[in-house]
Amino acid sequence: MTHDIAINGDNAVALAWRQIDPDVCAAYPITPQTIIVEKFAEYVANGEVSTEFVCVESEHSALTLCTASASAGARTFTATASQGLAYMWEMLPITAAMRVPLIMAVANRAVSGPININNDHGDAMSARDCGWIQLFSENVQQAYDNSIIAPRIAEHPEVQLPCLVNLDGFILTHAIERMTMVETADVKQFVGEHKPLYPLLDVKHPLSHGNMDGPDFYYPHKYQSVLGMEKAMEVTEQVFKEFADLTGREYHLVDEYLCDDAEFVAIILGSSFGTMKETVDQLRAEGIKAGCAMPHLYRPWPEAALAKIMKGKKAVAVFDKHLSIGAYGPMFPEVVTAAVDLDAVPKMYNVIYGLGGADATVAGFKKAMEDINAGKAPKITYLGVKS
Amino acid sequence: MTSLSLKELNKLPVRLASGHRLCAGCAESIIAKQILMGTADPIAVSASTGCFEVSTTIFPYTSWNTPYIHTAFGNGAATCAGLETAYNALKKKGKIKEDIKFVNFAGDGATYDIGLQALSGAMERGHRMMYVCLNNEAYMNTGIQRSSATAMGASTTTSWAGTLQPGKKEFSKDMTEIMVAHNIPYVAQVSPHNWRDTVTKASKGFAADGPSFINAISPCPRGWRFPSDETINMARLAVETCVWPLYEVVDGKYALTAESARIADGKVEKKPVLDWLNSQGRFKHLLQDKWEPVVEAIQGEVDRRWERLIKLSDL
Amino acid sequence: MAMANIKDLVIGGRIIKAGSSENFFTGDWRSYVPVVDQDKCIDCYTCWIYCPDNSIVFRDDKMSGIKMSHCKGCGICAKVCPKKAITMKEE
Numbered sequence: 001m002t003h004d005i006a007i008n009g010d011n012a013v014a015l016a017w018r019q020i021d022p023d024v025c026a027a028y029p030i031t032p033q034t035i036i037v038e039k040f041a042e043y044v045a046n047g048e049v050s051t052e053f054v055c056v057e058s059e060h061s062a063l064t065l066c067t068a069s070a071s072a073g074a075r076t077f078t079a080t081a082s083q084g085l086a087y088m089w090e091m092l093p094i095t096a097a098m099r100v101p102l103i104m105a106v107a108n109r110a111v112s113g114p115i116n117i118n119n120d121h122g123d124a125m126s127a128r129d130c131g132w133i134q135l136f137s138e139n140v141q142q143a144y145d146n147s148i149i150a151p152r153i154a155e156h157p158e159v160q161l162p163c164l165v166n167l168d169g170f171i172l173t174h175a176i177e178r179m180t181m182v183e184t185a186d187v188k189q190f191v192g193e194h195k196p197l198y199p200l201l202d203v204k205h206p207l208s209h210g211n212m213d214g215p216d217f218y219y220p221h222k223y224q225s226v227l228g229m230e231k232a233m234e235v236t237e238q239v240f241k242e243f244a245d246l247t248g249r250e251y252h253l254v255d256e257y258l259c260d261d262a263e264f265v266a267i268i269l270g271s272s273f274g275t276m277k278e279t280v281d282q283l284r285a286e287g288i289k290a291g292c293a294m295p296h297l298y299r300p301w302p303e304a305a306l307a308k309i310m311k312g313k314k315a316v317a318v319f320d321k322h323l324s325i326g327a328y329g330p331m332f333p334e335v336v337t338a339a340v341d342l343d344a345v346p347k348m349y350n351v352i353y354g355l356g357g358a359d360a361t362v363a364g365f366k367k368a369m370e371d372i373n374a375g376k377a378p379k380i381t382y383l384g385v386k387s
Numbered sequence: 388m389t390s391l392s393l394k395e396l397n398k399l400p401v402r403l404a405s406g407h408r409l410c411a412g413c414a415e416s417i418i419a420k421q422i423l424m425g426t427a428d429p430i431a432v433s434a435s436t437g438c439f440e441v442s443t444t445i446f447p448y449t450s451w452n453t454p455y456i457h458t459a460f461g462n463g464a465a466t467c468a469g470l471e472t473a474y475n476a477l478k479k480k481g482k483i484k485e486d487i488k489f490v491n492f493a494g495d496g497a498t499y500d501i502g503l504q505a506l507s508g509a510m511e512r513g514h515r516m517m518y519v520c521l522n523n524e525a526y527m528n529t530g531i532q533r534s535s536a537t538a539m540g541a542s543t544t545t546s547w548a549g550t551l552q553p554g555k556k557e558f559s560k561d562m563t564e565i566m567v568a569h570n571i572p573y574v575a576q577v578s579p580h581n582w583r584d585t586v587t588k589a590s591k592g593f594a595a596d597g598p599s600f601i602n603a604i605s606p607c608p609r610g611w612r613f614p615s616d617e618t619i620n621m622a623r624l625a626v627e628t629c630v631w632p633l634y635e636v637v638d639g640k641y642a643l644t645a646e647s648a649r650i651a652d653g654k655v656e657k658k659p660v661l662d663w664l665n666s667q668g669r670f671k672h673l674l675q676d677k678w679e680p681v682v683e684a685i686q687g688e689v690d691r692r693w694e695r696l697i698k699l700s701d702l
Numbered sequence: 703m704a705m706a707n708i709k710d711l712v713i714g715g716r717i718i719k720a721g722s723s724e725n726f727f728t729g730d731w732r733s734y735v736p737v738v739d740q741d742k743c744i745d746c747y748t749c750w751i752y753c754p755d756n757s758i759v760f761r762d763d764k765m766s767g768i769k770m771s772h773c774k775g776c777g778i779c780a781k782v783c784p785k786k787a788i789t790m791k792e793e
Contacts, residue, residue: 023476026469052476054468057508061465064458064505068433068469071456074476094458099714160713198716200454201474203429203485208449208717210457217446220706221715228713393747397760405756405772406723411731412776416754446715448723582751608776616777616790619752 004180009143009172010035012179013079013105013165016147017051018043019187022103023074023194026054026065030084031117032169033107037079059084063091063104070100070162071209073199075151077102081169082109085123089130095162096131096225098210101154102162104132105147108270109169110356118357119169121269121321124298125330131225133163133232134298138255138273140177142296143167145249148182151191152239158231160197166298168271170357182247190246229300236297253302255294256309258284262291264315264346264373267306267335269294272319272353272360279365288373295331306338315347317372319365321354328380347375353383391583396424400452402432407450408442412615414605414622415439415521417579419492422519422601425589428488429453431470435463435493435502438528439521461501464509464518467491471514488593489516495536496526498602499562510569510598517592517599520562523607531610535560538630539688540681541669543610548672553681558688566600567636573599575635575644579606580622584633584645591637604631612668621666627655628663629693634700641699651697660686724772728755732775734790736768742787749779749788 320329
């Protein structure tokens with residue numbers, strides 16, 4: 001039995017955590033993630049979870065404590081945003097290299113400077129190369145669903161990688177939406193019992209974890225992570241199927257909207273996917289055959305699924321909510337790479353939008369898409385910037 | 388533990404195996420061995436990045452016969468706290484049966500400098516874990532750079548003895564007192580030359596119902612410039628000159644121990660700090676006439692801290 | 703050495719063989735070798751507690767020798783021996 005509730009994104013994540021009831025949670029408060037830890041702390045205070053909850057003195061310690069906890073054999077969750085993720089950065093590749101399947105919600109927020117508390121994807125993108133699985137959420141429902149799906153991917157014996165669950169700061173974290181929740185018993189059954197592969201606290205089989213590698217071992221160990229990531233792609237598809245069987249909600253490596261007959265498509269992440277769907281509707285009402293797609297799974301990068309969507313299109317517009325200053329948005333070169341093996345490579349455009357919470361409206365998207373459709377857009381557009 | 392005997396300690400399982408790659412004569416493994424004799428329970432070990440961490444776990448070799456983890460440099464306390472937290476979670480669910488003790492080993496750079504925040508946080512939160520500082524008074528792993536534990540007058544590769552400066556210009560931070568200020572159940576200073584004192588303090592630390600902190604002077608032949616066979620003598624001299632007093636603070640109550648207690652009682656003579664400075668190459672420039680005021684300042688600070696400790700022990 | 707085959711590696715860089723450094727022989731580092739005069743030795747364990755490399759071997763409460771596979775020749779044992787039963791000789 002399922003039922004609908006009105007809830008904001010942070011509380012939806014906390015609700016999923018309550019239903020999963022992890023062994024350990026350690027976190028440090030940062031806007032706009034705070035509601036997650038506040039709500040979860042309330043569950044702890046009232047005995048609604050059995051979790052050992054630790055209020056650490058920094059994000060660096062949050063991820064450190066969680067990494068060691070996960071290594072020890074505990075199912076471990078944390079959450080952060082922006083500067084918090086930046087402060088964790090030293091630990092991000094370490095956690096991944098140690099192959100511990102911990103889960104981290106990221107309430108996506110611009111990275112300083114200038115200091116800014118609003119949404120963009122600067123935080124998640126800076127973690128892109130750290131070896132973590134990343135899921136993006138279009139809406140509150142997906143933030144909740146991804147939170148339930150993530151442990152199944154991360155903890156798979158052939159994956160064993162940490163996983164970020166991204167939800168847009170304020171737009172999703174603080175906005176109340178209607179959402180269908182899964183019954184707790186179903187969540188518990190879906191996620192299953194945690195079975196750590198190499199629990200460090202098995203004192204009868206002492207192992208050493210976090211050792212120093214010379215070149216003959218460092219690279220092979222990195223390559224093992226490549227295999228784990230490749231497996232994560234396959235496992236994600238399988239878990240999405242199982243989740244659809246349970247809830248009726250279907251997700252794909254790349255979620256699509258009207259791509260099949262589109263002449264050109266936009267690729268976009270997070271809550272802006274919804275904005276882009278509305279944009280596509282309006283363009284189509286004007287006779288412009290647009291479509292759009294969102295990599296639901298951002299790492300591992302679903303290249304084949306994207307290539308399939310781009311096949312036969314005359315143009316592709318990659319909307320990035322972050323910018324590698326002096327180059328492009330972080331997703332753009334990756335989408336281009338996914339397209340290069342097509343028989344006819346579409347014309348590729350990059351649109352940088354919404355940095356630090358700048359307007360990401362249907363009107364703005366529509367203008368950019370019309371320019372691209374008309375062949376009038378430059379290779380890179382800084383949407384809304386006046387100069 | 389009054390009946391501690393080496394014969395009995397020898398019967399304990401070897402927790403840190405041979406084949407680690409610490410320099411010949413390094414005190415760190417001697418200290419670790421003595422600390423790990425402080426409990427018969429299984430111990431899970433974490434380490435902050437540094438000489439000790441690197442030397443004991445160069446893949447595919449580990450010197451650890453216990454569960455061991457390392458993550459990074461400035462977060463050893465949080466790493467250890469993570470093990471302890473997971474233990475609490477799994478123990479209450481019946482997934483772990485044993486009583487396990489937890490200890491983090493870290494150098495002075497990882498403790499006094501880059502890891503101070505994580506250490507302070509872990510101590511304040513009350514994790515039942517021991518934190519041991521292997522204090523060789525500089526960043527030895529990266530090539531003898533000064534840390535905030537480095538003694539005044541010591542020549543290091545970032546605080547050279549030169550024509551204008553007498554080595555490090557500042558006194559060391561009093562980390563042990565910072566830990567005392569956290570009001571944790573057990574804080575102590577140890578020296579590896581006195582194994583009985585060290586093992587006794589380790590057992591008190593492991594038995595504490597909360598965090599414990601042990602600061603161990605760790606003579607470094609390479610960084611301090613003395614022959615590798617002098618390590619134990621150097622550790623003893625640190626105590627005899629009161630450069631490194633042996634003491635413990637149990638639930639806020641100070642007590643000098645071993646040789647330090649005997650010096651305070653007037654049963655043993657306190658040696659001049661010049662003996663200490665004379666024994667190590669890192670201080671040899673201080674014997675020049677022009678640095679005499681520096682030697683006096685060092686003696687003055689050693690005396691001031693020592694007198695303060697005596698007063699605190701009398702409370 | 704050559705690059706390791708991933709088939710031989712546990713994921714996460716874990717070492718699952720505890721105490722495996724016993725197979726790494728630091729005895730190669732030695733330039734001075736401790737020589738024990740068993741007549742002087744009183745089996746007091748002093749050298750054992752201070753040996754940084756766990757190289758002093760006791761059997762049946764008797765000091766039975768020094769594990770040369772790992773002794774780095776630091777000379778601490780010779781310095782701490784109360785009976786001067788150990789001397790360091792050039793290797």
